[in-house]
Amino acid sequence: MTSPLLRATDVSKRFGRLWALENVSFELQPGEVLGVVGRRASGKSTLLHVLAGLYPPQTGQVWLRGQPLKFAGPPATRRQGIELVQQRPVLSDQLDVTQNVFLGRDRSWRAQLGIPNLTCQAGRARDLLAALDTPPGLLHARLDSLSDEQRQIVALARAFCQPAPLILLDEALAALSFQRQERCLALIRRLAAEGTAFLIASDNLKHLFEVTHRILVLYEGRLVADQLTSEATPREIVELIVGASQQEQVTPVIWALESYHQLQQQAEELRRKQAVLQEDLQAQGSLNQQLLVRLRKQVDALDRLNVALQAAQRRLMTEREQERKALARELHDSVIQDLLSFNYRLEDLEGHTVEAHQRAELSELRDDIRVIVTDLRRLCSDLRPPTIDSHGLTAAIRSHAQEWADKHRVALELDVDSQLGRLPEAVELSIFRIVQEALNNVRKHAAARRVRLSLQRTASTQLLLRLEDDGQGIAEPVDLAALSASKHFGLLGISERVALLGGSMRVDSARQGGVALNIEIPSPSPT
Numbered sequence: 001m002t003s004p005l006l007r008a009t010d011v012s013k014r015f016g017r018l019w020a021l022e023n024v025s026f027e028l029q030p031g032e033v034l035g036v037v038g039r040r041a042s043g044k045s046t047l048l049h050v051l052a053g054l055y056p057p058q059t060g061q062v063w064l065r066g067q068p069l070k071f072a073g074p075p076a077t078r079r080q081g082i083e084l085v086q087q088r089p090v091l092s093d094q095l096d097v098t099q100n101v102f103l104g105r106d107r108s109w110r111a112q113l114g115i116p117n118l119t120c121q122a123g124r125a126r127d128l129l130a131a132l133d134t135p136p137g138l139l140h141a142r143l144d145s146l147s148d149e150q151r152q153i154v155a156l157a158r159a160f161c162q163p164a165p166l167i168l169l170d171e172a173l174a175a176l177s178f179q180r181q182e183r184c185l186a187l188i189r190r191l192a193a194e195g196t197a198f199l200i201a202s203d204n205l206k207h208l209f210e211v212t213h214r215i216l217v218l219y220e221g222r223l224v225a226d227q228l229t230s231e232a233t234p235r236e237i238v239e240l241i242v243g244a245s246q247q248e249q250v251t252p253v254i255w256a257l258e259s260y261h262q263l264q265q266q267a268e269e270l271r272r273k274q275a276v277l278q279e280d281l282q283a284q285g286s287l288n289q290q291l292l293v294r295l296r297k298q299v300d301a302l303d304r305l306n307v308a309l310q311a312a313q314r315r316l317m318t319e320r321e322q323e324r325k326a327l328a329r330e331l332h333d334s335v336i337q338d339l340l341s342f343n344y345r346l347e348d349l350e351g352h353t354v355e356a357h358q359r360a361e362l363s364e365l366r367d368d369i370r371v372i373v374t375d376l377r378r379l380c381s382d383l384r385p386p387t388i389d390s391h392g393l394t395a396a397i398r399s400h401a402q403e404w405a406d407k408h409r410v411a412l413e414l415d416v417d418s419q420l421g422r423l424p425e426a427v428e429l430s431i432f433r434i435v436q437e438a439l440n441n442v443r444k445h446a447a448a449r450r451v452r453l454s455l456q457r458t459a460s461t462q463l464l465l466r467l468e469d470d471g472q473g474i475a476e477p478v479d480l481a482a483l484s485a486s487k488h489f490g491l492l493g494i495s496e497r498v499a500l501l502g503g504s505m506r507v508d509s510a511r512q513g514g515v516a517l518n519i520e521i522p523s524p525s526p527t
Contacts, residue, residue: 003066005030005197006051006166011060013046020046022221023060028199030165033192035208035229036201037241038218044201047218048168051199052084053077065165083164087171089155093144098125100143101158128157133183149175156184163196170201185211205234219243324383331383336376343369385432393428394420394455397435401453404439413452420457424524430497431455431465431521438467438517441490446471448514463503463521469514474507494519 004027013021021043028034036044049055051062053074062069064080071077074084091100102121126136132153143151152175159167173181188198188211202208208215209229217225217240225240343366350362388396394416405412422428435453442448448471455465491507494517498505503521510516 002029004028004063005032005065006199007063008051009061009063011047011050011057011062013043013050013055014058019221021050021057024218024221024223025060026216026223026226028166028197030197031192031195032214033188033198033200033212035212035215036199036218037203037205037208037215037237039241041220042218042241043221044218045170046221048084048170048199048201051077051166052082052168054084078164081165082168083159083166084168084170085155085159085172087174089151091143091151091154093142096140096142097129097146097154098122098139100154101125101128101161103158124161125157128160129153131183131187132156133180149177149180152176153180160187160191163191163194165195166197166199167191168199168201171203172200173202173204173207181207205237209234217241327383329384331376331379336373339369339373339376343373388428388432392420392422393431394418396428396432397453397455400432400436401439404443405451408443410442410448411450413450415452415454415456417456420455420463427501427521427524430501431463434465434494434497434519435467437490437494442467442469442471444490445474446514457523458520463523465517465519465521467517468510470510471514473509473513474515 006028008027009025010023011021011025012019012023020041024043024047026034036047038044046055050057050071051069053071053076056071064082067080069077069080069082077084092103095103098121102125122139125139129136129138134150134153138146138150143154146154152172156172173184176184185207188200192198192211198211200208200212212229215225215227215229215232215237216223217227217237219240225237227237346362346366346369350359350366353359353362385396385400387399397416398414401412401414404410423431435455439451439453442451446469448469450470452468453466455463458464495505498519498521501521503519506518508516508518
C-alpha cells in the first residue's frame with residue numbers, strides 16, 4: 001500500500017472556549033477524493049482552514065508527504081503543496097483574469113527570472129476557462145467587472161492551473177450554475193486520475209457521491225464516520241449528519257436532497273432559455289426590451305396571484321372541513337340523539353297501548369325513525385368519516401372502499417400500506433377526499449366491474465396512490481379545460497387537491513382497459 005499523501009492525527013482547534021475541532025484524525029492517499037460533510041458549525045470549514053494554514057491547530061500534527069506540515073500562513077502552506085479554494089475567494093481586483101490565475105503560481109524558469117510567458121499563460125488560462133464552460137473573452141477582463149460566479153471560476157482555474165498535490169475545496173462549487181458544476185466535477189475526476197488529491201467540504205451530497213472515494217462526517221467538531229462512498233447511502237450519511245436516525249428528522253432532508261438535483265436542472269434550463277430570449281429581444285431594439293420588462297412584471301404578478309389563490313384555496317378547504325366536522329357533530333350529538341330518545345319513548349308507549357291498530361301505527365312510525373337515523377348517520381359519515389379521526393387514514397380508506405364496493409357490486413382489490421402511521425390531519429383528509437372523488441368518478445363514468453386501489457409509501461419517501469378500473473376508459477391526454485366545460489368536475493377537484501399538497505397527477509390507460517389514475521404526494525413523516 002502506498003504511503004498517504006496527508007496524515008492528520010488528533011487535530012484540534014478552539015475559538016475561545018468553543019472547540020471547533022476535537023481530535024480529528026484521518027489519512028488521504030494521492031489521487032484520492034475525500035468529501036467532508038456536517039451540519040453548520042460542525043467544523044468542516046475549520047478543518048480545511050487549518051490544513052491551508054489559515055488557523056494553527058491547538059493540538060495534533062499534520063504530515064504532508066511524510067514531512068510535518070509547517071503552519072506559517074497560507075503562502076507557506078501553498079509552497080508545501082496545499083491549495084485552498086474558498087466559497088468567497090480572495091482575488092486581486094486590479095488585475096485581469098489571466099494575471100489572477102497565474103499570480104504566484106507560474107513556476108517556469110522564465111517566471112523565476114521575472115519574465116512571465118504571457119502567451120503560454122493565456123493559452124493555459126483559455127483551456128481552463130473552456131473546461132469550465134466560460135468564454136475566452138474573459139481572459140483580459142478586470143476582476144471588478146465580473147459576477148460572483150465568474151470570480152469563483154477564476155479562483156478554481158487558479159487552483160487547477162498548476163495543480164498542487166492536494167487541493168482543498170470549501171463549498172467552492174455552490175456559486176456555479178448546474179452546467180458549470182458538472183464541468184468542474186469532470187475536471188476534478190480528471191485531475192484525481194492524474195494524481196491530485198482533493199478534500200471537498202460540501203452540503204451537496206449528490207456531488208460528493210459522484211466524485212469522492214470516501215466521506216468524512218463531522219458532528220460538533222468530532223469525526224463520527226469515515227466511510228467508503230461506494231458502501232454508503234445518502235440516508236446513512238444524513239443520519240450521521242443530523243446525529244439521529246428518527247424518520248421525522250431524516251425524511252425531510254432526504255426529500256430535499258432527492259428534489260434538489262431535478263429542480264437545479266430545471267432552473268438551469270429556464271436560465272438558459274431566458275438568456276436566449278434576452279439576446280433575441282436585444283437584437284430587436286428597445287421596444288421589445290420594454291415588452292420583456294412588462295411581461296416579466298405580469299409573470300411576477302401572476303406568480304403572486306397564484307400563491308395567493310393557493311393560500312385562499314387551502315384556507316377554504318380547511319374551513320370547509322371544519323364546517324363539515326361541526327355539522328356532523330351537531331347531527332350526531334343533537335338530532336340523532338333526539339330521534340333515538342323519541343324512538344325509545346314511542347317504544348315505551350307502544351308497550352302500553354292496547355289497541356292493535358295503534359300499536360301498528362307506532363311500530364311503523366318507529367321504523368321510519370330508524371330509517372331517518374340510518375340516513376343521518378350515513379350523512380354524518382360522508383361529512384366527516386369517524387374512522388379517520390379514531391383510527392387514521394389507512395382504516396378510513398379500507399372502510400370506505402369496501403362499503404363502496406359492496407354497495408355498487410364492484411369487485412375490489414385493496415392494497416393499502418399498513419405502516420403509513422398517522423399523518424397531519426389536513427393531509428389525511430385531502431387524501432381521503434381524493435379517494436372518495438376517484439371512486440365516485442368510477443361509479444359515475446366508468447361502468448367498471450373491477451377496481452384496484454393501492455396506497456403505498458415509496459422508497460423515495462413519497463405517497464403513491466393508484467386507482468385502476470376496467471371500465472370504458474377516457475381520452476388521452478386528459479384535457480382538464482374540456483372536462484370543466486362539460487361540467488365533469490371530478491378530475492378537476494382531484495387535481496386541485498393534489499396541487500395543493502405539492503404532488504403530481506397522471507392519467508393513463510389501465511393494463512386491462514379502463515383508466516389508471518396515478519398520484520404522487522410528498523409524504524410528511526408519520527406522527
